Amino acid sequence: MVSKVELGTSSRCLWDHGTMMARNACVGVLLATVVWFCASATAAPTSAQRKDLAAARKTLTRASGLIRRKKLEDAEKLIKEAEAAIKKVIDAAKLKRTDRSVAGLLRFLSIQKRQLALRQGKKPMASGKPVSFIKDVAPILVAKCLQCHGTRAAGKLRLDTFAGLSRGGRSGAVVRPGNPKASLLALRVAAPNAQVRMPKNAAPLSRAQFDSIAGWIAQGAKFDGGNADTSLKQLMSAAGKGKKTKKSKKATTVKVVKATGKEKVSFVKQVAPTLTTLCAGCHGGRNSRGGFSVNTFETVLQGSDSGRVVLPGNLEASLIWRRVAALDKDNQKMPPGNRRITREFYNSLKTWIQEGAKFDGESATVTLRSLVPTDEQMRAAELAKLTPEEFNDLRETRTDELWDRVSKDDRPRFVKSAEFFVYGDVTAARLQQVALWAEDHGKRLRSMFGEKSGQLFKGKLAVIVFKERFGYTEWNQVIHNRETPRAMTGHSVVSPSFEDAYVVLQDVGDVVSATAPGLRLQLVDHVTGAFLKRKGGRLPQWVIRGTGLSLAAQADSGNEHIAGMRAAAIDSLQGLTKPEDLFADGTFSPAQIGAVGYTLVAFMTKAGGNNRFVRFVGNLQKGTGVAASIKAVYAPTDLKRLAAAYVQSLSGKKKR
Template identity: 30%
Template sequence: MLVTMIQVVSKGISIVSKWNVRRPALRVFAAVTLLAGTALVSFSGGIAPAVGQETNPRTVAKPLDARSRTIVQSVDRQVKRAGAAYAGGDYETSGDALRKAIKQIEVAGNAESSDLHDALLPMMRRIVNARAMLELEGVTLPPFRIPERPKATTEPMAESSSDPSGQPSTDGVSFVSEVAPILVDKCGSCHIRGSKGGFAMPTFAKLMEGPPEGVVVFPGDVIASRLIETIETGDMPRGGGKVSKEQLDTLKQWVTQGAKFDGPDPTAMLTSLKSGEATPDTPATPEPDQPTMVGKPTGNETVSFSKDVAPLLVENCTGCHLDAMQTRGGLRMDTLAQMLRGGDSGSVMKPGDGEASLLVQKLRGSAGDRMPAGGRPPLSDNDIQLISTWISEGAKVDEALVQTPMKVVTAQAWLSAAASSEVSQRRAEIAEDEFRLAGADVNRLQNHQSDHFAVWGEVSPATLETVAESAEAALQQARKFLPKADGSPEDFFHGKASIYVLPKRYDYSEFAKMVEGRSVPAEWQSHWKYDGIRAYVAVVASERASEEEIAGRVVAPVASLAVVSRGEGVPRWFAQGLGTAISGGESKRDRNANMRRQAELVTAVGSLKSGKDFLNGKLPPERADRMAVAIAESLLSRQNRRGFAAVLRNPQSGQPFPQAFQAGMNMTPIAYVDAWLQWVK
């Protein structure tokens, strides 16, 4: 592999006064130093380690353990935050971020891990330079010197000392009576009864497992615990109801004391712990050893679970058994798998005999109180008969739907039966709801319609029209690479796709926080989302933005949206990578941005153990996206072109993506990514 590495070395530069430091060119240099380091790496067919990373050709660095990876990501995040604040002239915020990074490095030093030291070394060098620049701006910072490299370690840093399966602890802060109530009260709507940002923590076990990005609670280590950091910085919780100082102190003490669990069952719902249903003296009701099993549909059934039964359950059981803070009778029905496990009274279904099933008897009122409760009207006889018939016919359902949330099953069923015009109308309603949630004045919301898109925003009609024209041009370019699609323009996305235009970067960031429940990377100016019903691109486009700027921001997400909508189950990594590759989205970026992305690719590849980690979302968004582009580019190579065409063609004809990929490339997606990783390493 040919690798070209250019080092920018600053020698003999003397800063005479603060006036010199404030010169725009030097400030930009300092910010770039913080954000990207002093290594400029370009690639030609390969991947090179970033400058400053200690390497030894005779040894291969061991992958970092989960705790070390979290520390590296946290330090990197603070250093980037410091750079962004410095570039904007906010030196105090920059200093605060740098102080946190220094504290986190001190924690890392206690581990005496040579591998962790090597991973942090480039950031530590940037901190030294940044500290000097900030002190010239009058910011007081703690002393910092790069520590000596520890001797090579043979064991990874200690993982969580909290054993969810061990005996309950009664020492220190109580998780059941003190911590769980705080989490339910402050985090319940987003992460306990929901999974905003891909993170759900309905139980202690899930909390300690953390989101796909990594562990958020490290027993004994407050600094490394992302849960504490996001609360301290004010990033969480969102939408009101901030954590008080006393509550934060309680959480910190719990983490410092080892993040111990003092309940009987770490898999019990936190909501039941809070309400006292599962305390150390009241064991949680065990799940049946063998939940009710269901079979696959034969095609001869008269009632469909997804089209007939799931919508009835979602409409009538939400609040008590679906999306319930406290489930009634121990029966959860967020998924069919949960419903099959039954509740306090055992199984609620007897496949093959609907009328003998407790679910049907409860709906008819022949077995105790009639359901639904709470003053809701009873189901009609026809609706109850539908459920009974489905059970009598064997309660058949496609295996993929057993673990799928019933609300998603219902939405997908509606989507498959709806006309494109109906979907367009639904997306218009969603657009208004989501702008309202993001704090926009919907009375000032403008709308522009084009062949394939409905463009929304609190900007001028001229700006909306420019965005629409850019999106149509981007789609036209993307369609050259995609199989031909029949039908009208409105049918391409099964209803017009939405484009949300946000006039300022702040508005864009707030939209992501309030609507999607996540923070987007600082450099993002646009992104896309698709779940069938929702199909949109969110983009920053002010009145002053040029046509070229707008086109550059919408081209890749529009292409990705076109790819993901070509078939059922097309994964995000594939759509993101291919959309960016075929749109030329990477080449349109400036040189510095492309070099940062190359560095992200180096880091991403080095942090993965296998292709499975990548496909399961173990990387931060910006690194995952960069790696997805590199994989897509390899798929587009001449030797893979024929098989790749089949991968694109088969999902559109109804074949699930994993089978379509294997049929086209003669290997599974995991096997392909594993092979690609071996090649680039």
């Protein structure tokens, strides 16, 4: 037994040993392959080499200061020292000059060398080849400078014509023929400080572009274009540069891919709002910086003077993402200055590009501002997704929030009915009575306006009743930030999204007189107002108040308060020189508008019938004006004739 066990164990060990040798051999081959691959690939700078590059940048910064102080010999030594250090790292790490770790530093080195050459008075061009303004310099100015120095004339400097270049700007002449180091144009494009360097908020000019400008100035800044007042673009076109421009435009033709609705990010709702608020200042209008415009979705895809800015599906190659995410250390982060994007936009932009940069608007050629929904519209879209039960819960929550703002220490009572949520500091019995009145009036509204099914109000209508004047005035002060006129004892609010839909009342009691309407009439008046506000449109106060009081009169024909409104309306019309003015808001005070509105609505329904008046109100809710609505519904009667007939009906005189 023992020998068998030992034999079995020995065999197992031999097998494991052989397996391990084979495995190690495979691992060895793999490691050798990896070592060979790594040796043949470009290595990244080591920690020590990165420190050397950082030291070289500091050296160049010191050189920049010496150049400004005109200590040119010392600056030249530092520049050579930094250049040698950079070259040493590039050679040791086998880096390409376009590698991210050194590309920005090499550009900084080039700027310092150019600046030093200018200060030393050296000719920028090694050869004596003549430089043409139209062929060599004008294209640079058109591509790099006209965004700010075209029609905008930043600093009162225009570079869209040779005459403008010659005049200079607020700081004086920008070109000193024969002297590049005294020419502001050359100094600004070669400035080491990004805040001073031109073009602003863009990559510096290439060495070849700088040499063209400085060389042209050194050769006398001669003009070879004919008429100095002709635009540079026209001169370039005449010189044969127009075809090149057309080709570049053709290359920026883009294909707009419509969204399917399954995307995680909406361009219109989550990307466009930030583009219009943070980016349009520099990249909007006719002279967008760098040729990149966020005016429309199409211009966003067309890109900039440097090429495409958004490459659908290719995040790393999309310049807008690289600038927003600050992936390129040698380029300025966007947006510039102290403006910052939100984390939400950062993630939305990233996902939108990854999903193919699709468009979910109606037209890619209309302005983004016209596509971007307002906060109210976005909130309305969210609320539109709620079920009736969720909206009812929202109404209760929202009413609680408003009450707490006004009277947090006094907890209210509430009663729920089919259409209303009645809430207040009066007794439970009073709330129940108000709920019954409201339901009864709701049926009357349905009958008059043909509302046969569904809730009258999304999430029900909240009716808030205060037992004292103080509570009602506090509501107006806290919620609406307004004083409460003496005659005002109730009002209604319905927001376009229905997030708020309520009537607020002061319990004025049940005693009715010529001056006291009673709580029920107040309720009917303002519930009707809320009902009419549901569908939007700007309804005049006389329509809102008049319709409510007219329905209240039907419910209580013997109401003493309503019976006195005819006389009150006649008094209110005293001094009215133009009868048609009675249709305009602001003609009558809050104390007068009820009587005028009631008698005017009563006249219109009596003269034209209930159906016509409902059509008239419908036109107003669609946004049609009063005069046009009267003409459409009561033709051939127009606004003036209707006003005159109404005034005559009150006076009791018949028209002869």
